Amino acid sequence: MLICKLIDSIWATRKYEELDGMKLMRVEVIDGPESGRRLVCVDTISAGTGDRVLVATGSAAYHFMRETFGKNAPVDAAIVGIIDEDVSL
Secondary structure, three states: OEEEEEEEEEOOOOOOHHHOOOEEEEEEEOOOOOOOOEEEEEEOOOOOOOOEEEEEEOHHHHHHHHHHHOOOOOOOEEEEEEOOOOOOO
C-alpha cells in the first residue's frame, strides 16, 4: 500500500471495456522509498485532485477490483482510500 497525492485525471477516449465508467487518475507517491514516483491508478472512490490517498498495487489492486466490483481488468494500481488525517502512535 502506498501513500500518494492525487495530481490530476487522465482522459482516455478508449480503454479496456471492463474499466468503462471508472476514472483514471495520476498520483505521486509522497512517502517511503518510492517517494516521487508517479503512477496511473483506477479511482474507485471518487477522490479529488490534491487529496492524499491510499493506493493498492500489483496483485492486491487486481484482486480488489475483482472482489469489490467484479471486474477482471488488467489493473496494476487502484485508489482504495482517502486519507483524512495522519495519526502517529
